[in-house]
Amino acid sequence: MQQVGVIPSSSSHPAAGDSVLTGDGAPFPFPYHIFLLLLLIAPIVHTYRGHKRLERRPLSVRLVKILSRMRYRIYSLIYNAIINCAKPTLSINIFPRKVLVTDPSMESTLSRHTSETSLANVMFLIGRRVFGLSDETINAIGSYDPRPVHVGEFSSASNVRALLAQVSATASQKLRSQPDVQEAELGPWLFKLTSSSVASALWGPESPWVVDEEFQTQFMEISGSQMTLLRPFSRYTAQAAHKARAFIVDRLRSFHVKNRDSRLRQIAHRINAVVLSDPNWESNKDYFNVELLTSLGLLVTPSSMAVWMIRHLLMRPDLFDRVAKEARDPNALDAEGNIDVARIRESFPFLAACLYETLRLHMTAIPRLAKADFDVAVPNSQPIHLKSGDLIYLAMSSFNRDTTTWGSDASIFSPDKFLTDSGRLSASMVRKLRVFGVAGNLCPGRKLGFETILFVVANMLRDFDIENPREGEDYPEPRTEDGFGIGFERCANEITVRLRRV
Numbered sequence: 001m002q003q004v005g006v007i008p009s010s011s012s013h014p015a016a017g018d019s020v021l022t023g024d025g026a027p028f029p030f031p032y033h034i035f036l037l038l039l040l041i042a043p044i045v046h047t048y049r050g051h052k053r054l055e056r057r058p059l060s061v062r063l064v065k066i067l068s069r070m071r072y073r074i075y076s077l078i079y080n081a082i083i084n085c086a087k088p089t090l091s092i093n094i095f096p097r098k099v100l101v102t103d104p105s106m107e108s109t110l111s112r113h114t115s116e117t118s119l120a121n122v123m124f125l126i127g128r129r130v131f132g133l134s135d136e137t138i139n140a141i142g143s144y145d146p147r148p149v150h151v152g153e154f155s156s157a158s159n160v161r162a163l164l165a166q167v168s169a170t171a172s173q174k175l176r177s178q179p180d181v182q183e184a185e186l187g188p189w190l191f192k193l194t195s196s197s198v199a200s201a202l203w204g205p206e207s208p209w210v211v212d213e214e215f216q217t218q219f220m221e222i223s224g225s226q227m228t229l230l231r232p233f234s235r236y237t238a239q240a241a242h243k244a245r246a247f248i249v250d251r252l253r254s255f256h257v258k259n260r261d262s263r264l265r266q267i268a269h270r271i272n273a274v275v276l277s278d279p280n281w282e283s284n285k286d287y288f289n290v291e292l293l294t295s296l297g298l299l300v301t302p303s304s305m306a307v308w309m310i311r312h313l314l315m316r317p318d319l320f321d322r323v324a325k326e327a328r329d330p331n332a333l334d335a336e337g338n339i340d341v342a343r344i345r346e347s348f349p350f351l352a353a354c355l356y357e358t359l360r361l362h363m364t365a366i367p368r369l370a371k372a373d374f375d376v377a378v379p380n381s382q383p384i385h386l387k388s389g390d391l392i393y394l395a396m397s398s399f400n401r402d403t404t405t406w407g408s409d410a411s412i413f414s415p416d417k418f419l420t421d422s423g424r425l426s427a428s429m430v431r432k433l434r435v436f437g438v439a440g441n442l443c444p445g446r447k448l449g450f451e452t453i454l455f456v457v458a459n460m461l462r463d464f465d466i467e468n469p470r471e472g473e474d475y476p477e478p479r480t481e482d483g484f485g486i487g488f489e490r491c492a493n494e495i496t497v498r499l500r501r502v
């Protein structure tokens, strides 16, 4: 689940050169054509993402960048307004397809249509440009339902236990090998720690996420910039993403060649759509493109949520101290003095509450593509007819930020709402969340993802003090990246922390 930039229809905007009214009613010609031209140029020039350059850039470049940021901010405002206004559905025609945005009241109706809609089929819209997939592979992805395979691999109790054992081995080893004191950018450090831990369970402990620092850096790059590949002339306008994609696919190929036998035993291989559809999968170049697609789907959500959680906690020292106290409580450890991943929810209820609160605030919306024509019943209204290829947008955030459910402070990080009076996790509050899916479809990796984050963060807080190297200064508020949160939001601003081993 990633961020995507979509340019909304401008049909509701005044035409270029139309006059607008000033406060006293006198018309004046607003230079829309120049404004429009700048808006159009902005995405082409705006290839910047997450790189720091020290030299001061010329005014023209800075201006274009500011406009580009404004464009994203305006579009994300519109996008969020659309999501929060769907009552109970909002249907937008973006020729040739219809986009249906739904609110919570439509959940039970839509859960009757899970077999006619699919998340994987969204590849018909972006697979070629974002992942370089061929039409054959896109059709193969669209022609079977991956859900039974995913549930089989990720959801059974014994599989989750085995996967978590590998996750915890990798996370513990990575934390042990950290220097006693270091200054690091928190986001990349924690993102890499979490993604490498999950990857070690799905691709194996020798996979490049675990052993190859440069690969991890490029993976972080593509995880933030993959949707820039949808830009016009993306070879020129999304160079960083192109470079990262080529690098990753290349390294995955050489990793596969060197570790072929162990690779074939890994889950990542068994769930690969090319393996499932092409007997000659090994000579099919899309095998590695699908590996990239899978890794972005499975590794990025838990890693981004771990980062959001710590950022929220650092803004609230009172909550941070409670979590750190819980993580260091000797009673929560097993007989060897380690954190027992199998009992992690029970041992660390406040940390789990903080994670639910993080997911509540940052999981956004899920797109699904209609696989066939069907009618959606709408209460007190005509049914909406959807055609194969239309897009349905299920807004999780409209559940999760609803003030009638969560109170007037619904937009504030306040994890105690997930605890009972006796300090346990409140099952009834957790049930109100929509963070692992909506309308009859649930994430098959939810237990693995949730408990991985708890394990990584609990160990980090147990082993390290987190200090602000800018003594006397407060951390900046975490900011949400502009654009459109498909699935989840990403944190836009970075902080440097000093990690000191306890």
Ligand code: HEM
Pocket (backbone or CB within 6 Å): 119, 120, 146, 147, 150, 154, 198, 297, 298, 299, 301, 302, 305, 359, 363, 366, 435, 436, 437, 438, 439, 441, 442, 443, 444, 445, 446, 448, 449, 450, 453, 487
């Ligand atoms: C905290 C971490 C995670 C969160 C919040 C999360 C959330 C989600 C959501 C919202 C969906 C869409 C469900 C829908 O269609 O309504 C999804 C789908 C999916 N997730 Fe997760 N996920 C997480 C971690 C993981 C992990 C670690 C794995 C695998 C090991 C995983 C595997 C999948 C798969 C395979 C799908 C696609 C299911 C389908 O095709 O319908 N997720 N996830």
